[in-house]
Amino acid sequence: MTSLSARSRRAGEPEPNPLELLTLTELRRRTSMKWRTYPPDVLPLWVAEMDVPVPGAVARALADAVAVGDTGYPAGTAYAEALNGFARERWAWDGVVAERTAIVPDVMLGIVEVLKLLTGPGDAVIVNSPVYPPFYAFIEHMDRRVVEAPLDPAGRIDPGTLDAAAERATRGGRRAAFLLCNPHNPTGVAHTRDELAAVARLSEARGVRVVADEIHAPLVLPGAEFVPYLSVPGGERGISLMSASKAWNLAGLKAALAVAGPGAAADLARMPEEVSHGPSHLGVIAHAAALRDGGAWLDALLTGLDANRSLLAELLDAHLPGIRHIAPEATYLAWLDCRELGLGDDPAGHFLRHGRVALNDGRDFGTGGAGHVRLNLATSPEVLREAVRRMASTV
Structure with missing residues (x-):
């Protein structure tokens, strides 16, 4: 692996694979959650941070802002305009209308604020x-x-199960919302247009409002496509939460957008003004730059993630055939079924104690998670190989 400090990219050269630019020594200098939660002998393949340098477009935008002291409060529609341009180019979708957006601190806090608009206590x-x-x-x-x-055995939405849940949720005439994860974390499923249209029909019939967490939208791998929930028939009353944070590794630069469909504009307009005080101005600048100018970097990342997806399948087949695994269509996360290994409900704990590899405990993901782990693919091939080697040595 080539150290970032030892290489430079000339103008016009293709973007290198961002996952192959940092050494373990460089990564261990980081002070973020991924690298400081566990001791230095642990390989951290858990929380959703990527082992990549800051994209050049983002670094330049931040440097320019700091150089002129542009470190105040966020204002304007630059983020929404950048997302609209990205959505048009990547998804052939023109549904990000600045007047139907609201800036929020991050996707999860934005979800909370939207759910407050659509539901009440006890709903x-x-x-x-x-x-x-x-x-x-x-x-x-x-x-x-x-x-x-619960999802079906293939990790996809089961309409009958969803309908039964919607009936329970609205019993007695109560309001209810469906918090859709699109693409889905942790299974890596990219919901199809037909699947999402079925969700819209069912939700409208039951009087359930859809709030879509679409933070992983730019991270759809070859062989699949991202379909914005608001773009499907019946999705007009939905509200989506989007951000550049996952695709360009900007979680520490807080900013996200709530995007309303035409039928939900009035709901989003009731968002309290003080919510917009939470995002970072530098975060808005960084996210807008990523969406506007970071396309080549993202393409190089997706190529690297696709290669890692194939590499993980090969490594598991060769060294841990007892793990069942459906290759993700999106995200940089792999959902591994370890139940045949006989490690009990907490294989993540086993791999941490005996292999010094940190993975996410499947039980934290709710029903269907026991006996599973979530593995973060957004690392170098060398780290991925070493992690699987360590895991295999423990069984």
Whole structure:
């Protein structure tokens, strides 16, 4: 692996694979959660941070802002305009209308604020388990009820299960929302247009409002496509939360957008003005730059993630054939079924104790998560090989 400090890219050269530019020594200098939660002998393949340098377009935009002291409060529609341009180019979708957007601190806090607009205390929020763990924590903290609609064995939305959950959620005439994860974390499923249209029909029939977490939207791998929920028939009353944070590794630069469909514009307009005080101005600058000027970098990343997706499948087949695994269509996360290894409900704990590899505990993702782990693919091939070698040595 070539150290970032030892290489430079000339103008006109193709973007290198961002996953191959940093050494472990360089990565261990980081002070973020991924690299400081566990001791230095642990390989961290857990939380959703990528082992990449800051994209050049983002670094330049931030340097320019700091150089002129542009470090105040966020204002304007630059973020929405950048997302609109990206959506038009990548998804052939023109649904990001600045007047139907609101800037929020990040996707999860934006979800909370949107759910406050659409539901009240004690109302239900439907989730497709296994799903991103903060869905449970944030919903319960805001005094809403979680109603699970588990995914089918292939990790996809089951319409019958979702309909039954919607019936329970709205029983007694109560308001309810469906918190859709699109693409889905942790399974890496990219929901199809037909699947999302079925969600819209079912939700409208049951009177359930759809709030879509689409933070992984730019991270769809070859062989699949991202379909914005608001673009499907019946999705007009939905609200989507989007951000550049996952695709360009900007979680520490806080900013996201709530995007309303035409039928939800009035709901989003009720968002309290003070919510817009939470995002970072530098975060807005960074995210807009990524969406506007970071396309080549993203393409290089997707190529690297696709290669890592194939490499992980080969490594598991060769060294851990007892792990069942459906290759992700999107995200940089792999959902591994370890139940045949006989490690109990917490294989993540086993791999950490005996292999010094940190993975996410599947139980945190709700029903269907026991016996599973989530593995972060956004690292170098060398680290991925070493992690699987360590895991295999423990069984």
